[in-house]
Amino acid sequence: MADLFTEVDSLRETLRESLEMADKRQEDISRQDVLTRIENVIQTIVITVSKDEAPVLRVTKRSSWANVRFQKSVGLVLKADASVTALRCDCPSSATKFALILKLLSVIYKLVQSDSYATKRDIYYNDPQLFGTQRTLDSIVDDVSCLLKAVPVSSNVNGIRNIVSSAKFVLIVEKDATFQRLLDDDFCTRLSPCIIITGKGMPDVNSRLMVRKLWDALHIPVFALVDADPHGIEIMCVYKYGSLSMAFEAHSLTVPSVLWLGLLPSDIQRYRVPKETIIPFSQADEKKINSLRNRTYITCQPAWEREVEMMQRLKQKAEIQSLASIAPHFLTRVYLPNKLRYGGWI
Incomplete structure (x- = not known):
């Protein structure tokens, strides 16, 4: 042998x-870091609304090869200057996605705050009518992960x-x-x-x-x-x-x-x-x-x-x-x- x-x-x-x-x-980010990043996103939205302006979320275009570079010691890495998509809450084409991202941020915040565990499947079945399909939720989770620069959904x-x-x-x-x-x-x-x-x-x-x-x-x-x-x-x-x-x-x-x-x-x-x-x-x-x-x-x-x-x-x-x-x-x-x-x- x-x-x-x-x-x-x-x-x-x-x-x-x-x-x-x-x-x-890279070191895993702490629970407090995740909470702080979510709070910063929400704070920006609240400030924008207080100015009577429509809030905007800027999400990285994750499906574009132009946004990644290859680093042999790591793999496919997101570029620092990656292009983004602006999601406006007052735009019919992006309002739904805007709302789903906020909903998921709320769910993640509560999970992290209580040190609880949930899979993507768990989150979907808590409100299947809202998310429509598991694929939709999965995409939103990835968008939020990119937004927060972390994978916030708990993992065993x-x-x-x-x-x-x-x-x-x-x-x-x-x-x-x-x-x-x-x-x-x-x-x-x-x-x-x-x-x-x-x-x-x-x-x-x-x-x-x-x-x-x-x-x-x-x-x-x-x-x-x-x-x-x-x-x-x-x-x-x-x-x-x-x-x-x-x-x-x-x-x-x-x-x-x-x-x-x-x-x-x-x-x-x-x-x-x-x-x-x-x-x-x-x-x-x-x-x-x-x-x-x-x-x-x-x-x-x-x-x-x-x-x-x-x-x-x-x-x-x-x-x-x-x-x-x-x-x-x-x-x-x-x-x-x-x-x-x-x-x-x-």
Whole structure:
């Protein structure tokens, strides 16, 4: 078993040596800081109203690539001069969003003040008619987070302290189905000690916070196991470099040391994955791969760029489950052990 982790241990030492050159994580803001920031927003609105003027909220345009820059040691970071959208309470097109932001600020203030916990889902179901859809609330939460320069909705992950583990590595698994397969095949027993985690697809903030917290506490290699398709690559990049909409919180959510363990596009040919399990690209896949090819965090990594180029050229993809067509336990007893033993990550 010791020989299995020789390459992983070597990688761990390399990562630790590079920590001094990496940006340090920003400290979590205190409850009082959150309350003060909310009070400042409300105070500005009250002062504006007292002057018989219509109050305005200025919210950063989180969907614009022009508002972010790429910093290799952190990921996608919001620019200091990012453009904003003005939400006026007297404008029909923005009045509703203005009101929802104020409502959410009120909810968050009460939660923080009472040191209470609530998920986005909890907040939505407290007044579903007001918010309309969960998606609407999620967007408002992100806007408020950006406005306050913090993630104010309470998270059980933030309360986790004093993490101690003898794990050699963390394995991020894209899909819950694959995660369950690893458990069923006793992956953690066979390759213990290790930690496996899944966000069940595109990760939410808590999943990303948890991976970042594990990295900060343990400083062990973090690998990603995703489908060999454009969507899987993007999910891996969200863990590694963050997302466009949450670029303002990149220091707390990204783990730039994440390594791509599999399924690599080149693995499809290397392991002779059966043709009947290989899926042709859809138009959406082609659009997504073209977008990925133009992103700086892909072009700055030659090994990643070669894999993406191969996928784009062949116009085909494969899911992790396709390895089961080679042999039922191929993933857990051959593919992953060999990858870890011989340093098959990029």
